[in-house]
Amino acid sequence: MALFAKPRVSAQVTQPVQPASSELGCPAFASLVEAMESRVEKEDAKFGILDLARASGNHIEFFSRFRCKYHIGDVLAAMESWPVPGEDTPVVDMETLLPLHHANGLDLVLAWDGLNYLHPELLPLLSRHLAARCNRGAWLHAFVYSRGDMPASPLRFDVLSPNRMRCTRITDDMVGAPCPPQRVLESRMPEFRVVQSRLLQNGLQEYLFQISGS
Amino acid sequence: MFDKSKKEPEKAAASAPKAPASKPASAGSSGQTTTIGASITLNGELNGNEDLLIQGQVEGNIFLKEHNLTIGEQGRIKANAFAKTITVRGELTGDLNGLDKVTITSTGRVRGNIVAPKVILEEGATFKGSIDMDAKAVKPAAQPANAKSA
Numbered sequence: 001m002a003l004f005a006k007p008r009v010s011a012q013v014t015q016p017v018q019p020a021s022s023e024l025g026c027p028a029f030a031s032l033v034e035a036m037e038s039r040v041e042k043e044d045a046k047f048g049i050l051d052l053a054r055a056s057g058n059h060i061e062f063f064s065r066f067r068c069k070y071h072i073g074d075v076l077a078a079m080e081s082w083p084v085p086g087e088d089t090p091v092v093d094m095e096t097l098l099p100l101h102h103a104n105g106l107d108l109v110l111a112w113d114g115l116n117y118l119h120p121e122l123l124p125l126l127s128r129h130l131a132a133r134c135n136r137g138a139w140l141h142a143f144v145y146s147r148g149d150m151p152a153s154p155l156r157f158d159v160l161s162p163n164r165m166r167c168t169r170i171t172d173d174m175v176g177a178p179c180p181p182q183r184v185l186e187s188r189m190p191e192f193r194v195v196q197s198r199l200l201q202n203g204l205q206e207y208l209f210q211i212s213g214s
Numbered sequence: 215m216f217d218k219s220k221k222e223p224e225k226a227a228a229s230a231p232k233a234p235a236s237k238p239a240s241a242g243s244s245g246q247t248t249t250i251g252a253s254i255t256l257n258g259e260l261n262g263n264e265d266l267l268i269q270g271q272v273e274g275n276i277f278l279k280e281h282n283l284t285i286g287e288q289g290r291i292k293a294n295a296f297a298k299t300i301t302v303r304g305e306l307t308g309d310l311n312g313l314d315k316v317t318i319t320s321t322g323r324v325r326g327n328i329v330a331p332k333v334i335l336e337e338g339a340t341f342k343g344s345i346d347m348d349a350k351a352v353k354p355a356a357q358p359a360n361a362k363s364a
Contacts, residue, residue: 063347069344072342
């Protein structure tokens with residue numbers, strides 16, 4: 001079940017509502033890249049980056065412009081089926097779901113559209129788990145659907161330039177999008193605050209978070 | 215145990231399913247490429263001063279100083295590797311240090327950590343781990359104390 005819980009079955013439709021592959025502007029991502037470049041100019045920074053998507057040559061090539069340690073999380077496809085706290089699962093061990101013991105000192109988490117597929121009760125746990133590994137000033141970049149339906153599985157994002165991405169759907173099946181407003185996201189992710197939020201033309205809301213207290 | 219593929223490239227390629235699978239990433243400065251054939255299993259330290267193509271199974275550590283290492287499509291490696299360039303077309307579990315570049319091709323599957331100034335993942339490649347993209351971090355510190363040249 002998706003974030004903030006619109007029932008998947010009742011919302012399911014089969015008609016694709018947008019092309020399988022489309023390009024979108026990503027101004028918050030562009031600001032993020034600019035901020036990283038600025039940090040490099042000031043202090044020759046080396047970044048810790050966690051990419052929650054599966055390993056992508058495109059992502060790696062793009063971020064190779066920075067001195068960085070790039071961790072592959074590869075959890076986007078699995079997040080939807082993560083166990084939810086309840087009678088059967090009294091404790092959810094996030095370290096088992098997303099091992100980060102080798103990923104100390106994160107400066108950037110790339111969540112892509114993964115938050116849309118996470119059960120609402122897991123978002124605070126994920127936020128806390130990530131924040132525990134983040135450096136002061138760390139960013140989290142994410143896309144959240146703001147209206148209507150969304151693909152039944154996460155999109156694939158390719159970075160074309162700092163302000164342009166190509167997103168590709170890997171399924172034509174659509175489900176209801178949870179569409180949490182910003183205040184709900186912030187309340188469920190208290191370790192992070194929104195520093196930029198942009199509504200993109202395809203209905204995705206682009207968020208750039210920064211760890212609170214920065 | 216090792217074949218000199220420079221002398222008999224056709225013979226070395228015979229055991230591979232596709233011709234490109236047995237082709238090393240590039241020739242080294244010495245011009246020689248050694249092939250560990252698909253039937254070979256090797257345990258322990260592997261050191262050399264020429265390019266190496268592995269189609270067999272290797273467990274241990276691989277140290278090629280300033281030469282190129284290619285894991286062929288049939289290669290099954292559980293090892294840490296240091297080389298000038300590393301190209302993985304088969305399976306590898308371990309840490310990779312590439313002085314210039316590490317490439318995981320579309321058939322490559324790697325679980326481990328990579329240190330290299332340039333890392334290329336081709337479409338279809340599988341990788342789990344982390345990548346340290348920092349030229350300053352790549353040093354041949356992994357060479358074992360008792361290393362000998364092949």
